Amino acid sequence: MLQLLPAEPGMPVDEIDTPSLVVDLDAFEFNLDTMARLAAAAGVRVRPHAKTHKSPVVAHLQMARGAVGQCVQKIAEAEVLAWGGVTNILVSNEVVSPRKLARLAALTRICTVAVCADSSRGVALIETAAKDADVRITVLVEIDVGAGRCGVAPGWKAVALARQIVDSPHLNFGGLQAYHGAAQHQRTPEQRAASIAAAARLTARVVEDLKHLGIECSIVGGAGTGTFELEAASGVYNELQVGSYVFMDADYGRNKPALPFQNALFVRATVMSAPHAGLAVIDAGHKAVAVDSGLPLVWQRPGITYVGASDEHGNLALAADAVPLRIGEHVMLVPGHCDPTVDRYDWYVGVRNGRVERMWPVAGRGAMS
Amino acid sequence: MLQLLPAEPGMPVDEIDTPSLVVDLDAFEFNLDTMARLAAAAGVRVRPHAKTHKSPVVAHLQMARGAVGQCVQKIAEAEVLAWGGVTNILVSNEVVSPRKLARLAALTRICTVAVCADSSRGVALIETAAKDADVRITVLVEIDVGAGRCGVAPGWKAVALARQIVDSPHLNFGGLQAYHGAAQHQRTPEQRAASIAAAARLTARVVEDLKHLGIECSIVGGAGTGTFELEAASGVYNELQVGSYVFMDADYGRNKPALPFQNALFVRATVMSAPHAGLAVIDAGHKAVAVDSGLPLVWQRPGITYVGASDEHGNLALAADAVPLRIGEHVMLVPGHCDPTVDRYDWYVGVRNGRVERMWPVAGRGAMS
Numbered sequence: 218m219l220q221l222l223p224a225e226p227g228m229p230v231d232e233i234d235t236p237s238l239v240v241d242l243d244a245f246e247f248n249l250d251t252m253a254r255l256a257a258a259a260g261v262r263v264r265p266h267a268k269t270h271k272s273p274v275v276a277h278l279q280m281a282r283g284a285v286g287q288c289v290q291k292i293a294e295a296e297v298l299a300w301g302g303v304t305n306i307l308v309s310n311e312v313v314s315p316r317k318l319a320r321l322a323a324l325t326r327i328c329t330v331a332v333c334a335d336s337s338r339g340v341a342l343i344e345t346a347a348k349d350a351d352v353r354i355t356v357l358v359e360i361d362v363g364a365g366r367c368g369v370a371p372g373w374k375a376v377a378l379a380r381q382i383v384d385s386p387h388l389n390f391g392g393l394q395a396y397h398g399a400a401q402h403q404r405t406p407e408q409r410a411a412s413i414a415a416a417a418r419l420t421a422r423v424v425e426d427l428k429h430l431g432i433e434c435s436i437v438g439g440a441g442t443g444t445f446e447l448e449a450a451s452g453v454y455n456e457l458q459v460g461s462y463v464f465m466d467a468d469y470g471r472n473k474p475a476l477p478f479q480n481a482l483f484v485r486a487t488v489m490s491a492p493h494a495g496l497a498v499i500d501a502g503h504k505a506v507a508v509d510s511g512l513p514l515v516w517q518r519p520g521i522t523y524v525g526a527s528d529e530h531g532n533l534a535l536a537a538d539a540v541p542l543r544i545g546e547h548v549m550l551v552p553g554h555c556d557p558t559v560d561r562y563d564w565y566v567g568v569r570n571g572r573v574e575r576m577w578p579v580a581g582r583g584a585m586s
Numbered sequence: 587m588l589q590l591l592p593a594e595p596g597m598p599v600d601e602i603d604t605p606s607l608v609v610d611l612d613a614f615e616f617n618l619d620t621m622a623r624l625a626a627a628a629g630v631r632v633r634p635h636a637k638t639h640k641s642p643v644v645a646h647l648q649m650a651r652g653a654v655g656q657c658v659q660k661i662a663e664a665e666v667l668a669w670g671g672v673t674n675i676l677v678s679n680e681v682v683s684p685r686k687l688a689r690l691a692a693l694t695r696i697c698t699v700a701v702c703a704d705s706s707r708g709v710a711l712i713e714t715a716a717k718d719a720d721v722r723i724t725v726l727v728e729i730d731v732g733a734g735r736c737g738v739a740p741g742w743k744a745v746a747l748a749r750q751i752v753d754s755p756h757l758n759f760g761g762l763q764a765y766h767g768a769a770q771h772q773r774t775p776e777q778r779a780a781s782i783a784a785a786a787r788l789t790a791r792v793v794e795d796l797k798h799l800g801i802e803c804s805i806v807g808g809a810g811t812g813t814f815e816l817e818a819a820s821g822v823y824n825e826l827q828v829g830s831y832v833f834m835d836a837d838y839g840r841n842k843p844a845l846p847f848q849n850a851l852f853v854r855a856t857v858m859s860a861p862h863a864g865l866a867v868i869d870a871g872h873k874a875v876a877v878d879s880g881l882p883l884v885w886q887r888p889g890i891t892y893v894g895a896s897d898e899h900g901n902l903a904l905a906a907d908a909v910p911l912r913i914g915e916h917v918m919l920v921p922g923h924c925d926p927t928v929d930r931y932d933w934y935v936g937v938r939n940g941r942v943e944r945m946w947p948v949a950g951r952g953a954m955s
Binding site: 221236310311342365490528532582585 | 679
């Protein structure tokens with residue numbers, strides 16, 4: 218089902234329907250510019266992760282500022298971007314289903330795509346799909362640099378996998394995927410520095426071993442919003458796969474020191490009940506705002522705390538000195554986690570100076586296959 | 587974005603794309619029949635909650651077994667049901683936005699609808715919308731019987747609100763909404779019995795007070811899958827608003843004693859990585875399966891546990907004696923919470939005897955406004 222349009226360009230912010238996904242365009246553009254500037258200064262490429270924004274519109278704004286392409290996690294996301302004119306896409310994830318690999322092979326007809334593998338079986342499946350479609354597919358080896366999720370161990374197994382790719386007639390070897398997801402939300406700079414130093418050391422050794430065999434890594438990719446400055450300075454990584462920086466969220470807001478980005482993404486909600494002085498209930502529960510990384514924050518309303526999410530209700534606790542909330546009044550929430558929150562909406566409502574300036578679709582909402 | 591069809595009728599179950607939402611039709615029909623039988627035996631009406639299934643198809647299957655109508659939480663859900671031929675809908679929630687109330691008023695042209703209020707301001711807003719559209723709208727008073735969310739206190743305030751509805755020229759008084767959400771997942775029968783006994787006592791008093799004023803409650807509604815037998819036996823409630831029973835989930839599976847329903851809803855996933863003997867990574871993270879009420883369970887795979895959800899990855903831990911998972915192999919997950927999991931998909935894949943028997947759309951997916 219396509220959600221009803223929650224707003225129209227030109228409308229005052231106060232008239233936007235709820236719950237809805239609102240982007241503060243000044244903050245959003247500040248974030249885009251800041252990342253472009255920091256990456257340029259560090260001399261590394263940016264390949265932002267579209268798993269956050271799921272929008273060719275946002276992708277093109279990032280690439281207009283120098284990003285070399287986009288990352289995605291799913292073939293369906295790659296399709297949405299490719300159909301929206303994005304010409305360079307890395308699936309930073311394993312894909313093993315023949316049907317999905319056939320779709321990936323089809324995409325090579327209209328754009329540059331690459332995919333990751335972390336097993337011999339995975340490489341063989343991609344080779345079969347490429348052969349069947351009579352195309353070449355670029356494959357990166359994913360190595361586990363500490364996240365404990367996907368990825369082959371960064372030693373001889375990684376080298377053997379790269380070798381298998383090089384030797385596959387319908388594959389190109391694209392480099393290494395070396396993302397340390399677990400480091401992104403480590404709260405202190407010391408923890409993050411230690412994690413990424415270790416990841417960079419492990420990655421550098423594989424790059425070196427491959428070089429001795431005459432195999433070049435054109436992409437050495439990783440990094441997220443929590444650690445990108447470390448990967449950028451490592452001398453090992455050449456592409457940053459940052460996603461959340463465009464919007465920020467409450468969970469990244471808990472990293473110390475504060476990240477150089479602004480809160481640009483909000484869920485707008487309406488007070489539908491105020492049973493007593495200490496409680497207001499809004500129309501945004503966890504179907505409207507993701508709670509996997511903690512509850513949302515209430516934006517610029519001192520003494521008001523989002524304390525409980527049910528499916529369609531959010532309970533706000535009001536401290537004794539908080540300005541009361543009236544029935545029908547609106548609040549803005551900073552989501553705990555931006556990526557899955559975006560995935561719940563069909564429309565971004567872009568606002569500036571108190572008005573709706575533009576709207577664009579979350580074209581890849583629900584793109585999971 | 588409409589998700590690609592994950593399957594086609596007639597296809598063997600093993601060919602269903604992933605991640606996808608699979609309904610075991612035998613278990614689903616068992617659940618429908620069981621609830622119809624239990625409610626009929628207790629002599630109460632069933633008005634199932636469509637917030638769970640979001641589908642006119644499921645609604646009609648429930649009503650073919652005697653359900654009197656449907657509940658929803660959102661106007662957008664009511665629209666999806668009404669447009670799909672459901673003729674009796676209760677919005678079991680407060681609605682205060684004039685735009686939404688105008689949509690509710692429009693729905694009265696094609697079906698019987700009712701909505702809840704828990705404030706004088708809320709009643710006035712509904713009266714205005716009904717007057718503007720030149721229709722009558724039925725309004726129930728929501729009372730707080732222990733959930734601590736919406737609802738006016740079940741005393742003179744509730745009576746005054748009912749009086750205001752009766753006195754509003756464009757409103758009909760429809761009865762009481764008395765749902766005790768917090769009781770549904772209390773784990774022991776003693777806890778739940780105490781909660782619903784208290785809720786029924788409070789509700790009965792309001793019904794009685796209104797009767798003295800000559801105001802009849804045609805609906806006294808509440809109950810969920812965790813407590814419905816208690817409300818059914820109370821002699822106070824006359825409509826059960828059960829939702830999750832059609833599908834069940836891991837969280838309701840933790841209630842003691844076991845509920846008389848079967849697991850009918852699954853998320854099907856594919857192993858995309860198996861980095862070492864103790865770990866398999868599947869393509870269903872928390873964008874594919876809701877984790878607000880706990881992680882999913884792995885269905886009928888002893889020794890395999892879903893231990894971590896990131897956006898697009900699920901980590902499965904394998905005990906030493908578990909049958910290993912191979913890359914490309916499929917698993918079925920029992921979602922922690924069925925309602926928000928359903929809300930992530932466009933398609934139900936109904937299976938029986940190892941084959942896809944039918945598919946139907948999650949027509950109200952994302953219907954939040």
